[in-house]
Amino acid sequence: MVPRYSIGQKVIITPVSEQNVSLRDSALEPYAGQTGKVTDYYWITRGRDEVFYIYTVRTEADNEEIVLHEDELKPCIM
Numbered sequence: 001m002v003p004r005y006s007i008g009q010k011v012i013i014t015p016v017s018e019q020n021v022s023l024r025d026s027a028l029e030p031y032a033g034q035t036g037k038v039t040d041y042y043w044i045t046r047g048r049d050e051v052f053y054i055y056t057v058r059t060e061a062d063n064e065e066i067v068l069h070e071d072e073l074k075p076c077i078m
Contacts, residue, residue: 001051009038010076034059035076
């Protein structure tokens with residue numbers, strides 16, 4: 001499995017929509033809707049066929065770096 005986003009790609013931070021709000025989502029809420037650029041990514045393997053990507057994103061609004069799961073991002077189309 002290849003990463004969905006590449007370094008330098010512009011993305012939008014989007015909290016995962018679930019019925020049960022987790023601690024993970026509440027920490028992400030201040031960044032919801034902000035745009036940023038992917039500065040790095042890492043992968044975690046669980047078992048043979050499960051690969052999870054996490055991304056470091058630098059926000060445009062306050063130049064802050066945060067770490068996000070792949071499902072918390074969507075591509076910014078300009």
